[in-house]
Amino acid sequence: MLGGLVSASTEALGGSRFSLLNVLPATVVVTAVVVFARAGAYSPNEPLRFDHVLPEGKRDALAIALFGLAALLCGILLRPFETALVQLLEGYWASPSPIAGLVPATVERHRRRRDDAKTVAEFDFTVPPPGANSTLRELAHHDRRISRVVRMKSRAEKVRDTYPTDDRLAAEHLEAAAQPTDLLPTLLGNVLRRGERVAGDRYGLDMMVVYPRLYPHISDRLESAVARQFELITSTASLSISFGLLSLATTPLLARLDPWSAAPLLAGALSLLAYRGAITASRGHSRLLATVFDLHRFDLAKAMHYELPGNPRAEYELNKDITDFLRPGSVAPLRDHETLESKDFKHPDGA
Structure with a gap:
């Protein structure tokens, strides 16, 4: 009976995802700190006594039970902050955050890295062909030079494709003083932002605007894959922050x-490893988002009862108009929209 109650409660709170994402990271940090404290690790001149960690008597057993309950409650209370946790690692550091002052320097670092990689990737490296009477050593040297150029350009292309471009800002004629770049302060944030931009911008759709309207039309298999990939990002991001906190807590x-x-060095290494895992998961998430728009972008126009466009240019213009109308802050009625006001609806048969 108790097992069924626990299983039902866990399922109501999100199933195994709840245990992994909410309870486990907080439990790892608190448990490690408590174990080191009870073993005397924070006293430099005393030997570690891990035999003191185990409960002794009913009082310690009660403390362990209360600790388990506290971990569960923390997991429940922290559940609404999952998105904020990922956004922290993405680099959305606005005032009054204490690290908001780091944004200009970190963004500039990523801008230089992106621009340098773009220069190398697009530069035309010309390797002179070997002469007709070249020796075997000269031919081998020529092949090695070509291999080095190919590897260098491949690495540069991988770095370049990690970051969003600023083409959107130029296309929207935004003032440089208002938003000088589309880059974010962290690598994770830039990977996710590039995925968001590539997914919808190619079709004239702003993903952050239209995705909630497009979501109900996604196929079940694709929706499940997107959800699993996002859960992987949030779980690894949560573990990264947890191990980072553990590294600070064990610094003494x-x-x-x-x-x-x-111990603090190991915790720091695990934090970096989890962060790299979140970046890898974000690359897969970006591909899935692009797939969503590739396969379901027409469902948005169809659901809003507009006639499906007959060519790519008409599709792009229609998607831009729909995005502008749905954009947050747009309060003008549909009848006053500059381009949508004159479009006729095409209702499905039987509607």
Whole structure:
């Protein structure tokens, strides 16, 4: 009976995703800190006594039970902040955040990295062909030069394709002082933003505007794949922050100058590993978002009862008009829209 109650409660809170994403990261941090504290790790001159970690008597058993309950409650309370957690690692650092002042420097670093990679990727490296009477050594040297150029351009293209371009800002004639770049301060944020831009911009659709309207039309298999990939991003982002906090919490162990002094370094390495995992998952998420728009972009116009366009140019213009009308802050009625006001509806048969 108790097992069924726990299973039903977990399912109501999100199933296994709830346990992994909410309870596990917080539990790892708190458990590790409590274990090190009870073992005396924070006292540099005392040996570690892990035999003191195990509960002794009813009082310690009660403390463990309360700890488990507290971890569950923390998981429930932190559930609404999952998106904010990912946005923190994406680089949405607005005032009064204490790290908001780092945005200009970090964005400039990513801008230089993107622009340098773009220059290398698009530069025409010309390797002179070998002469007719070239020796075997000269031919081998020529092949090695070509291989180096190919590897260099391949690495540059991979870096370039990690970042969003600023083409949208130029197309919308935005003032440079208002928004100088589309880049974000972190690599994770830039990977996700490029995925958002590539998915819809090719068709004249702003993903952040139209995706909630497009979501009901996504096929079940594709929707499930997108949801799983996003869960993977949030879980690895949560683990990255948790291990980062654990690294800070165990920093005093460096004063012990024994093997346990490596604990904060190990936690920091695990935090970076989880962050890299989130970036890898974000690349897969970007491909899935592009697939959503490739396959379902016509469903938006069809659901709004507009006649489907007959060519790519007409599709792009219609999508731009729909995006502008749906954009947050647009309060003008449909009858006053500059281009949509004159379009005739095409209702489905039987509507």
